[in-house]
Structures are given as structure tokens and as C-alpha cells.
Amino acid sequence: MWEYTDKVKEHFLNPRNVGVIDNPDGVGEVGSLACGDALTLYLKLDDDKKIKDAKFQTFGCASAIASSSALTEMVKGLTLDEAKTITNEKIADYLGGLPKEKMHCSVMGRDALEGAIADCMGDALPKIEGEIVCECFGVTDIEIERAVRENGLTTIDDVTDYVKAGGGCENCHEKIQEIIDSLTGKEPVKKTEPAPLTNIQKIRLIEESLEREIKPSLKKDGGDIELVDVDGNRVIVKMHGACATCKMSQLTLENYVESKLRELVAPDLVVEEVSA
Amino acid sequence: MKTIYVDNNATTAVAPEVLDAMMPYLTELYGNPSSTHSFGGNVEHAIKAAREQVAALIGASPEEIIFTSCGTESDNTAIQAAISANPDKKHIVTTRVEHPAIKNMYEHLSKQGFRVTFVPVDRKGRLDMDFLYDSLTEGTALVSVMWANNESGVIFPINEISHEVRSRGIAFHTDAVQAAGKTPINVADTGADLLSLSGHKIHAPKGIGILYIRRGVAFSPFLIGGHQERGRRGGTENVASIVGIGKACELAKTNLDEMDTRVRYLRDKLEQGLLDGTPKSTVNGIREQRLPSTTSIGFDAVEGEAILLMMDALGICASSGSACTSGSLEPSHVLRAMGVPFTSAHGSIRFSLSHYNTEEEIDFIVEKLPPIIANLRKMSPFWDGGSA
Numbered sequence: 001m002w003e004y005t006d007k008v009k010e011h012f013l014n015p016r017n018v019g020v021i022d023n024p025d026g027v028g029e030v031g032s033l034a035c036g037d038a039l040t041l042y043l044k045l046d047d048d049k050k051i052k053d054a055k056f057q058t059f060g061c062a063s064a065i066a067s068s069s070a071l072t073e074m075v076k077g078l079t080l081d082e083a084k085t086i087t088n089e090k091i092a093d094y095l096g097g098l099p100k101e102k103m104h105c106s107v108m109g110r111d112a113l114e115g116a117i118a119d120c121m122g123d124a125l126p127k128i129e130g131e132i133v134c135e136c137f138g139v140t141d142i143e144i145e146r147a148v149r150e151n152g153l154t155t156i157d158d159v160t161d162y163v164k165a166g167g168g169c170e171n172c173h174e175k176i177q178e179i180i181d182s183l184t185g186k187e188p189v190k191k192t193e194p195a196p197l198t199n200i201q202k203i204r205l206i207e208e209s210l211e212r213e214i215k216p217s218l219k220k221d222g223g224d225i226e227l228v229d230v231d232g233n234r235v236i237v238k239m240h241g242a243c244a245t246c247k248m249s250q251l252t253l254e255n256y257v258e259s260k261l262r263e264l265v266a267p268d269l270v271v272e273e274v275s276a
Numbered sequence: 277m278k279t280i281y282v283d284n285n286a287t288t289a290v291a292p293e294v295l296d297a298m299m300p301y302l303t304e305l306y307g308n309p310s311s312t313h314s315f316g317g318n319v320e321h322a323i324k325a326a327r328e329q330v331a332a333l334i335g336a337s338p339e340e341i342i343f344t345s346c347g348t349e350s351d352n353t354a355i356q357a358a359i360s361a362n363p364d365k366k367h368i369v370t371t372r373v374e375h376p377a378i379k380n381m382y383e384h385l386s387k388q389g390f391r392v393t394f395v396p397v398d399r400k401g402r403l404d405m406d407f408l409y410d411s412l413t414e415g416t417a418l419v420s421v422m423w424a425n426n427e428s429g430v431i432f433p434i435n436e437i438s439h440e441v442r443s444r445g446i447a448f449h450t451d452a453v454q455a456a457g458k459t460p461i462n463v464a465d466t467g468a469d470l471l472s473l474s475g476h477k478i479h480a481p482k483g484i485g486i487l488y489i490r491r492g493v494a495f496s497p498f499l500i501g502g503h504q505e506r507g508r509r510g511g512t513e514n515v516a517s518i519v520g521i522g523k524a525c526e527l528a529k530t531n532l533d534e535m536d537t538r539v540r541y542l543r544d545k546l547e548q549g550l551l552d553g554t555p556k557s558t559v560n561g562i563r564e565q566r567l568p569s570t571t572s573i574g575f576d577a578v579e580g581e582a583i584l585l586m587m588d589a590l591g592i593c594a595s596s597g598s599a600c601t602s603g604s605l606e607p608s609h610v611l612r613a614m615g616v617p618f619t620s621a622h623g624s625i626r627f628s629l630s631h632y633n634t635e636e637e638i639d640f641i642v643e644k645l646p647p648i649i650a651n652l653r654k655m656s657p658f659w660d661g662g663s664a
Contacts, residue, residue: 002581012582013589018655033658034618036579036607040657057657059622061581065655136606168606254363255388270389273363 004062005096011066016073019055028115030108035137035164037064037105041071041112043120051075051083056112063095063102070094071109080117086110087150088162103162107147133175136168141179148183155180202265203230209264214257225257228274235261235271277591280637282546284477285426285454285570285628286595290520291479297523298481301516309513310504319515326522330486333525334452334471335462342487342505343518347453347474348377350487351420353498353509354470355381358418358447359390361494365417369393371403371432372613373425378451379609382420395421401430401561401614409440418447423455423471427597427610427626428561429570431459438468447493453477457528458535458567469493475517479630480524484517534631540568542638543629547571549642554649560597560616560624569629572597572611574620575649577658583625586648592641597624619658 004012021042031038037060046052054072058065071091075083088106092098098106130142147153147162156176160167166176180186197205210227218225224240237257258271281289307316309323327338344350355378359368370382372394386392393411396404403421412419419441424431434450441448449470452461457478463471470493475484489495489508501510551557556576575583580596587594597608597616606612607621616624627641653659 009585012585015655029657033577033622036618036622038657057655059577059656059658060579062585064579065582258389272366 002063002099002102004066004099007094007096008063008066008098011069011095012062015065015069017053017055017069018057020057021053021055026116026118026120028112028117028119030111030115031060032138033059037061037108039064039068039108039112041068041109041116043075043116045080045120048079050077050079060105060108061102063098064105064108066095067091067098067105067109068112071113075113080120083113083117086113089151100158100161103151104164107162133179134165134168134172137164139163139165141175144176144179145183148180153180154184197266199230205265206230206235206261206269209261213264214260233266233268233270235269236274237271238274280590280592280633280640282627282629282633282637282641283593283595284630285429285626287476287482288479288630289632290481291524291527293527294480294520294523298516298520301519305515309515310502322519323513323515326518329522329526330473333456333461333529334473334488335464336488337491339506340463340488340491342489342509343513343521344485344487344509345483345514346485347375347451347472347477348485349498350472350474350485351375351377351449351451352381353487354449354472355385355418355420356498357489357493357495358449358470359385360496361447362417365415367391367393367413367416369395369408369411369416369419371395371397371421373397373401373427373610374420374422375426375451375453378420378422391415397430397613399615401425401428401610402565403432403437405433405437408437412441412444412446416444416446418449420449420451423450423452423461424459424567425561425610426454427608428572428614429454429566429628430561431455431565431567434468435466438466442467442469454567454570457525457531458569460532463488463490475521475524478521478524478528480521481517484514484521486521531631536568539629539631539633542633542635543569543571543627545635546627546629546638546641547573549638550645553642553646557649558620560611560614560620570626572624572626574611574616575623575625576619577656578623578649578652580623580625582652583623583645583648586652587641587645590644592644595626595628597621597626 021044024042025045026043028041040057042055043051044053054075056068056072058068074086074094088110091106091109092103130140133139133141133144143163144159144165147159151162153159153162156166156173159165159176166173207227210225215225222241226238226240228238229236254271254273261269261271305319307319309316309320327341330341331338344353366389368382368385368390370378382392395408421432421437423434438448447469450468451472453472453474454477455461456473469490471488473486476482495508497508497510499510504510504513547559550573554575558574560572560574584594584596597611611621611624
């Protein structure tokens, strides 16, 4: 259960300004069904170019509806320039805060507002520029950079909470981390790819690791291990002593040997046991 | 405000009879069943009786039952035991709609060098049986298929799968956590090697589970410790809860008929009432092959968390396959595996009844929910403006 403030609950259960404005001066649309939330914001200006009326339609959770309702209340009576200063943080503050995981609802409000303001000013709707980083939710590098900069985000989870990027298949996590690192002035951690081992090097290293690291700890329990063969990434071993007869520990043992060898030799090794 | 609880696939109320049976073991009868003195020995008798009650619910022998801490422990233990018994087989099979206790364990094992097959389901939530059978090889160590799905309530043909899988010399496990007490289970007919149950889904407390291990099946314990459960699960017995789950199994057996008649009637009335009261709403899963207590209904163009919280304001407790309730951003893996379109996946609500629900409660939900959906649809940019 989410911890919503009373103000979020109140705006959710009694949302203000729901609906459509006929002949609006500006419309801002963000989100989609697939993404799980979407907002259409309508603005109507008076003769002094102040926002006379604002209405919304929202598909989404309680905090999406509450954020939309709050936004319409906040912009009424403002000039477009004043409305431009509303950030996602201000929308969240107006509601007494949002759960961190729901901050993307306030970002959605801010984005819809920007779209509607641009529409009012006769500008083309701001095009989503940049390169799509998160395929699942269609989020660009520019959007992620902006969220990181404006909200002082430091982790991938933060980015997911604010703009959803990285919340699906997680394939883009590395790219998101690079964006965070580049903005927070951290040098991206360069992965040093070791030169691939030759077969003979690999076998020697496996032998060495077995002798130095693995055998001593098995011997403590009265067991032993023998290297039978190495075939590509398959390491074939034979268990001796207590290990060979102990059915119960087989799984852990194999896991232990495998994870140790993966750590010391190569991450893609698979250990297989032949009966002694 | 009265609470109307229709979320029994999440957890259930402890039955008063179960609590009564447990109380002595939380108070004066605190002996350790392993003790030599008769004060402890009496407690051992209570555990024996509970084991018999559990065995009776699923047609097993008492010695085929071990007590665990929860359904997840039962599932994890079953998987580890099956793969340890076949160390040269590195292929394991399950479905795409399993509970996380299976799904995440399989994903974990796939990182440890196991080849893992996840069998898909169709739009109605039915298992692709050909895909399942075609995936089996000589290197397959284990097939694990849930008896009934927790979200859609769809029941899988476990007897058929079990016999086919075992005829090929492959171990078969079924997670029957959602099926127990809702549909008859007979391990003698099914022939499953391993079967998991959970106490808190059948009106026992949380923190107690069951693993059935068919006699003769190779087994290795997950918790290694004392000689409890005949060496198959270490740790001093959770006596009161064991007594509780025994009583709960006895009650579940007695209540199976009511589940199939009165609870089914209430579920059908709720389902039909909501479908009739709400345009563009659909049942997720094949209606003819489901648990009698469960329905999952997708409401187009609205979002699940909003529906749940509107219902919550009226005291109605249900759950959803929606992303926003779980803290993830995508709808449930079950609904996605079924290919439920996003229009209704985000707005899918699961109602799961128990024999404690009354017709008045069902009528209340049928009266109150359609206006909630209509109200949210009026707010939704994806609602085409028709009357909701």
C-alpha cells in the first residue's frame, strides 16, 4: 500500500477540473495506454493572456489523478510565463509530497503543461528530441538528462521513479548509468576487458585455482576434487572422498566450485560432475 | 465502516476453529515435541494428528507430508531436491505464469548454468501443452506447473501433465497453494512427486506451509539441522501453526462442497453483475476451467490502483494486476503472458472469495463498483465518451 498524503487522497477522491475545454487555447498530451498513465491538459486564456481555465483527463493511478488535479489548480490565474516556472517538484510539494516511486506522475504533469503552453503560444509542440534510451517506455536521453539535472538524481532507481526509464526490461541500465555519471561529473567506470585466455592458459588457471583455492576448503570437510577435462567452457570434474558420497551437498558443492572458478578464471564457465 | 474482504488469494482470515485449536499450544502446552518427557510427547501427538489431517485433504499418507515455513519454502525445497537428485540433468521446465516462488527460483537457476524453459499460455490462460511436451528431453530434471493460477484462477490439467512427465522419468512438482481447499486434490490420482501448500491461503495463520513428497522420491533437505520431520526439514516445529494448518485442512475438506456450490454461485453473481453493469469489461481466463472462488475482470481505459483505492474508500478489499500497485511499472507477468491488451491489463481487478463472504457483500460490490468505473472513465482520455 502506498503512503499517500491526505492532500493526495483528497485530490484523488475529489479531483478538480476534470473534463475537456471546447475551443481551448492550448492542449498538452503526454503518456500512453501502454505506459500505464496518460494526461491531456486543456488551457483557456482570458483577454490578458492569463490562464482563465484549465481542465484535464487522466488515465492512471491515484497519484497521477491527484497530480493532474493539483496542476490545474496551480496554473489558474497565472500568465504563461509564470506557469512556465512550475516544475515537477512544485507539483509534488503542492500535494505535500509524493512517494518517490510515484514522482513520474508529477513529471507527467509538468510535461503536459509545457506542451499546452507551447500550444497556446503558437509554437509547435516541443518535439521529443534526442535518442531513445529506454525502449520499454520510450524515454530519450534528453528527458533523462533533464530529470537528473533538475531533481539531483543519483541512481538508476531514481531515474526510473521520475521518468520510468529503466523500469521494464532493464537493458538500458548501463546507458542510464552513463548519463548519470556524465552529469554528476563522475568518470564512467571503464570496464577493462581482459584479453581472452588461450585454452592452455585457461586450463592452467583452472588447475591453479583448484589447487590453491578450492581443494583446501573441500579438504576441510574430508573431500577432494579432480579435474577430468576442460571442453570449451565446460569444466568436467570428479568428486572424491566425503564429497563423492554426500548427495545432499552435491548442489552446493557444484555451485561453490562453479562460482569460485567463474570468479577466478572466466565468468562463463559451467562445472559438470562425472561420477567418481 | 464494514470491511468486505474479497482478496482471499492474497491471504485469508484465520478460522475461529483454527485459532481455538492452536491456543493451547501458544499457552500451556509449550513443550518441545523432541523432548523425552511426556509434556513434550503430548505435543508430538498433536503434530502427528495434524499431519494426518493434512494428508487426508490431499489423499496422501502422513509420512509423505513435511511442515515448512511457507509456500515459498515448500516450492524452493521441492526444486532443490529434484535437481539435486538428478545432478547430471541441467534442464528444468515451468510455466510463464508461476508464482514468484517458482519463477524467480528458476531465473536464479538459469544463472547457475541450468537451461530453463518457460511454457507459454494462450489468451484464455490455458497452458500450451504441445510446447510443454515438446520441450522435454533426456536432460530434463524437473517440470513444475502450478495447479491453479493465483490471478486468473485458471486450473491446469495437472493429472494429465503429471502422468506424461513422469512416464518420461522426469520429476514433477506442482504448486497447489491456490488450489487447496477450492478444488479437490488427490495425489494418488495425480501421481505428482512433490506438491506445495500454504497455510494462510486456507484459513490457517501465515508462516506455515506443507510439502508433500511422494514415497520413494529422492529427497534432500533445504534446511539442514536437527532430526525434525525425520531429517527432511531441520528446525524446531512451529507447533501451534502446525496444529492450525491441520485443523484448516480438515475444515477445507469439509467445505469443498460449499466452495463448489455457494461460493461458486456468489463468484458467478459478482462476475455477471459487474459485466452487466460495466460496458467494455472482460473476464481474464477461461471461465469454464477456473477455481470457483476467483474472477479477474479487466475494465477498459481505467487504471487498477485508482479502482482499488476508490473501492478501499468503501471498505472493499480486492487486488489488481496493475503495475502501480506493485511498485513495478508494467502490469502483472500473468496478464502479460496471457496477452491481455494494455487497454484492460492496467485496469484488471481480481476478486477472490471465501466461504465467509455473504450475498449482501456481493450485492454491495455489484452496486458500488460500476459507478466507480464510470467515474474514472469520465476522467480518462482513452474513454471514447460513450456511457460508462
